[in-house]
Amino acid sequence: MNDSVPELLRRFADGDAEAFAGLVDRYQKKVYYLAYQMLGNHLDADEVVQETFVRIYRRRKELSDVTNFTSFLVRVATNYAIDLLRKQKGHSQLDELAGLPGETQIELARQVKTPRELYREKVLMEEIRRALETLPPRQRTTALLHDVEGYSKAEVAQILECPEATVRSNLHIARKKLKAILKKRLSAEE
Amino acid sequence: MTCWYFRSLVDDLVDHELPLSLENAVREHLAVCSDCRKEYDQSVRLKAVLSEFSVPEPEPGYWQESAALIRALTIEAPALVSVPAEIGQRSRERRSFYRSLAAVAASLTLFFGSLMIDSPWGNTALETAAIQSPEYPAATSTATARVMGGGYILEDEQALIARSVLLVGTPGMAFTRTGMLGAMGTDQKH
Numbered sequence: 028m029n030d031s032v033p034e035l036l037r038r039f040a041d042g043d044a045e046a047f048a049g050l051v052d053r054y055q056k057k058v059y060y061l062a063y064q065m066l067g068n069h070l071d072a073d074e075v076v077q078e079t080f081v082r083i084y085r086r087r088k089e090l091s092d093v094t095n096f097t098s099f100l101v102r103v104a105t106n107y108a109i110d111l112l113r114k115q116k117g118h119s120q121l122d123e124l125a126g127l128p129g130e131t132q133i134e135l136a137r138q139v140k141t142p143r144e145l146y147r148e149k150v151l152m153e154e155i156r157r158a159l160e161t162l163p164p165r166q167r168t169t170a171l172l173h174d175v176e177g178y179s180k181a182e183v184a185q186i187l188e189c190p191e192a193t194v195r196s197n198l199h200i201a202r203k204k205l206k207a208i209l210k211k212r213l214s215a216e217e
Numbered sequence: 218m219t220c221w222y223f224r225s226l227v228d229d230l231v232d233h234e235l236p237l238s239l240e241n242a243v244r245e246h247l248a249v250c251s252d253c254r255k256e257y258d259q260s261v262r263l264k265a266v267l268s269e270f271s272v273p274e275p276e277p278g279y280w281q282e283s284a285a286l287i288r289a290l291t292i293e294a295p296a297l298v299s300v301p302a303e304i305g306q307r308s309r310e311r312r313s314f315y316r317s318l319a320a321v322a323a324s325l326t327l328f329f330g331s332l333m334i335d336s337p338w339g340n341t342a343l344e345t346a347a348i349q350s351p352e353y354p355a356a357t358s359t360a361t362a363r364v365m366g367g368g369y370i371l372e373d374e375q376a377l378i379a380r381s382v383l384l385v386g387t388p389g390m391a392f393t394r395t396g397m398l399g400a401m402g403t404d405q406k407h
Binding site for chain 1: 228263267269271279283290
């Protein structure tokens, strides 16, 4: 299982099923975290993980032509997550926050940071999540890939299969909206 | 150059993507324009806040379960995932086949059902009742009885059977006949 990604891809393209299992082990966390950031809940993130790898498996014959597997994988995952976001449009997931205080208490008890720090961090994450949820799917994905995941604009353009100018535009609009929503938080930190 | 121009470059400045000469020009402007400076500071803080965005870890054991499920959906079920486009087609064909089968079965039931009505075996009870009934010749003379394949069924009985077949349906044929005969027991005697 210590094979490099190109080696795993080569073996997988040659029909080695175990190489595919190696790719799943290596990349499922990346897909899960990205999907969770985009969709805001475990169930949808889990669905994206399953569907992404099933789609990769189906398209294994194309893998020999793929130069950047990570971008290819993230593209498959974000495309599916964007589809889910579009289906969910109008169905706010804010109801899930109803149980937050209890969950927060449990997490506070489990972790090393002080309860005060943890609580503030949790509140901040919820604020960011809610702010991101207000963005349309493409803007949200662009902001997440660039500002959270750290992909360059060129990489985001490759992942989302759009011109780099579109990425710049979407990112600019997304940041503008986020600044307006998180104005209080951003001003408080001055 | 106007504030609007400098603000359009703030994103690139935050992302460290400006050529050095342009970066210096923007910084010089920020040093003298408080509004643009405020815009820049908020952009820097937003990027810092987004870079901290994280999601909760899934339950312990999730990664193993997820990998196992992906394996079951792909490596261990290659036939299902390798021909996904055909699944819908197959399903439609299967439904069409079952519909045709149901139509043939219904036709056969009707056919054999009508044979049973006509057969001496099917009409044994009627015949016996008719032969044993002293009133039967009178019924024959008034043309209220008909000869059908060696059995005798009164016209109003035939109409009743036809109505029952329509109401109960072909699978209920045997029950209908039995029930009819039982119910008509009194009629046979007059």
